[in-house]
Amino acid sequence: MEDSELDPSELGTQDYWQKAYTKEIENFVEHGDPGDVWFGEDSADRVINWICNCGVDKDTAVIDLGCGNGYTLSELAREGLTNLLGIDYCEEAITLAKKVSNTEFPHIKYKVFNITQDSVAELGKFGIIHDKGTYDAIGLNPDDPKKHREKYIDQVAEMLSEEGLFIITSCNWTDEELIKHFSEKMKLKRVIPTPQFKFGGKVGSVVSSVVFTKK
Numbered sequence: 001m002e003d004s005e006l007d008p009s010e011l012g013t014q015d016y017w018q019k020a021y022t023k024e025i026e027n028f029v030e031h032g033d034p035g036d037v038w039f040g041e042d043s044a045d046r047v048i049n050w051i052c053n054c055g056v057d058k059d060t061a062v063i064d065l066g067c068g069n070g071y072t073l074s075e076l077a078r079e080g081l082t083n084l085l086g087i088d089y090c091e092e093a094i095t096l097a098k099k100v101s102n103t104e105f106p107h108i109k110y111k112v113f114n115i116t117q118d119s120v121a122e123l124g125k126f127g128i129i130h131d132k133g134t135y136d137a138i139g140l141n142p143d144d145p146k147k148h149r150e151k152y153i154d155q156v157a158e159m160l161s162e163e164g165l166f167i168i169t170s171c172n173w174t175d176e177e178l179i180k181h182f183s184e185k186m187k188l189k190r191v192i193p194t195p196q197f198k199f200g201g202k203v204g205s206v207v208s209s210v211v212f213t214k215k
């Protein structure tokens with residue numbers, strides 16, 4: 001059966017993120033506010049805890065795809081991880097992430113990079129690939145979201161090391177949908193349990209966090 005796509009949204013455009021992060025830079029400079037933690041701190045911290053307890057070496061190469069203000073990387077640095085790279089296609093996000101984290105964690109590297117366009121060969125391989133909300137944004141692209149999602153999946157598979165873990169958190173796709181989308185290139189390792197709600201007799205989750213390994 002054909003995958004159904006999300007309704008297009010401005011959240012799927014670079015223009016939206018440029019404006020959002022321009023405002024967030026101003027807020028940070030004026031009030032020290034580092035900006036939104038997408039899907040809330042609980043869902044971020046759940047994944048950060050999982051990563052820190054999954055047995056990875058502290059110097060494992062970690063990349064955060066669409067890192068935004070760099071919250072996840074800063075928290076991983078706080079837990080002692082040393083080999084951290086954040087990429088985002090928005091230069092403003094990278095500027096914000098550097099401003100927020102450079103003093104405390106100068107070893108976190110950041111790079112402007114479009115995960116559905118640029119060549120991942122220049123980035124190398126990673127033991128941990130993390131995404132929270134970026135595959136969601138890509139799926140909202142008003143211009144051929146399926147093409148962009150498929151390119152994203154190919155790129156992630158290419159960057160993942162043989163024993164590496166790809167950890168994705170989404171609020172637009174269910175666990176089952178994520179497993180289906182990635183099944184050609186990735187094997188399911190674990191669904192990280194997230195709080196569930198019940199509505200009209202059906203049980204669902206507000207966010208899904210799924211861990212994959214290379215196939």
Ligand SMILES: C[S@@+](CC[C@H](N)C(=O)[O-])C[C@H]1O[C@@H](n2cnc3c(N)ncnc32)[C@H](O)[C@@H]1O
Binds near residue numbers: 017115132
């Ligand atoms: C919902 S935000 C999540 C930000 C961050 N991961 C977090 O959890 O706070 C989506 C992020 O994906 C970035 N993004 C969207 N499409 C991208 C692409 N093709 N390449 C790189 N980054 C992208 C946006 O600039 C934005 O920072």
